[in-house]
Amino acid sequence: QKEVEQNSGPLSVPEGAIASLNCTYSDRVSQSFFWYRQYSGKSPELIMSIYSNGDKEDGRFTAQLNKASQYVSLLIRDSQPSDSATYLCAVNNPASGGSYIPTFGRGTSLIVHP
Amino acid sequence: GAVVSQHPSRVICKSGTSVKIECRSLDFQATTMFWYRQFPKQSLMLMATSNEGSKATYEQGVEKDKFLINHASLTLSTLTVTSAHPEDSSFYICSAREEGRNNQPQHFGDGTRLSIL
Numbered sequence: 001q002k003e004v005e006q007n008s009g010p011l012s013v014p015e016g017a018i019a020s021l022n023c024t025y026s027d028r029v030s031q032s033f034f035w036y037r038q039y040s041g042k043s044p045e046l047i048m049s050i051y052s053n054g055d056k057e058d059g060r061f062t063a064q065l066n067k068a069s070q071y072v073s074l075l076i077r078d079s080q081p082s083d084s085a086t087y088l089c090a091v092n093n094p095a096s097g098g099s100y101i102p103t104f105g106r107g108t109s110l111i112v113h114p
Numbered sequence: 115g116a117v118v119s120q121h122p123s124r125v126i127c128k129s130g131t132s133v134k135i136e137c138r139s140l141d142f143q144a145t146t147m148f149w150y151r152q153f154p155k156q157s158l159m160l161m162a163t164s165n166e167g168s169k170a171t172y173e174q175g176v177e178k179d180k181f182l183i184n185h186a187s188l189t190l191s192t193l194t195v196t197s198a199h200p201e202d203s204s205f206y207i208c209s210a211r212e213e214g215r216n217n218q219p220q221h222f223g224d225g226t227r228l229s230i231l
Contacts, residue, residue: 041205049219100217101163102148
């Protein structure tokens with residue numbers, strides 16, 4: 001069974017610090033990786049997509065992918081209280097017929113305190 | 115960017131009622147849409163994959179006769195919770211992926227909060 005693992009947290013960081021969120025996945029043939037943010041009572045919103053090894057930066061967010069270690073992370077620089085949310089790691093795994101099936105982690109709760 | 119519209123946002127109804135939830139992709143065509151359920155403080159659970167023009171694929175443990183899915187066009191999928199009971203109360207969220215872009219991210223609707231009295 002394909003699995004995506006995340007520490008449920010909560011991860012608590014002070015305002016202005018770097019928050020580091022981690023995710024591991026079980027299927028070596030996974031092709032694409034995504035980070036979503038979900039505020040309480042709301043649906044997930046896409047923050048970052050990453051497809052190849054290395055770092056990808058977008059504003060205060062950096063996604064890091066290491067396919068050899070089956071590990072993907074999200075760094076949030078200069079964390080703000082408004083970043084407090086649950087962060088979901090998602091992995092697309094190839095399925096039959098050329099389709100891709102998403103698998104989500106359980107999410108890590110991030111709390112940024114002033 | 116890709117926009118997914120989900121309606122209604124909230125439903126409160128009596129036990130035994132059937133409830134229909136719509137999911138529309140507004141600015142792209144979606145061969146595949148996904149339906150999720152999320153209980154309070156729990157993780158997102160995939161219920162089924164909705165395929166345009168064919169039967170939905172249900173996850174293990176999800177009753178297909180209870181949760182009817184219809185994906186009649188490339189922009190609309192519906193989930194009907196038949197004869198809903200209090201244990202069906204949950205947050206239902208749909209997502210869609212652009213046609214021909216299977217390895218791309220999903221885009222989520224705003225969700226439907228279902229409360230069965």
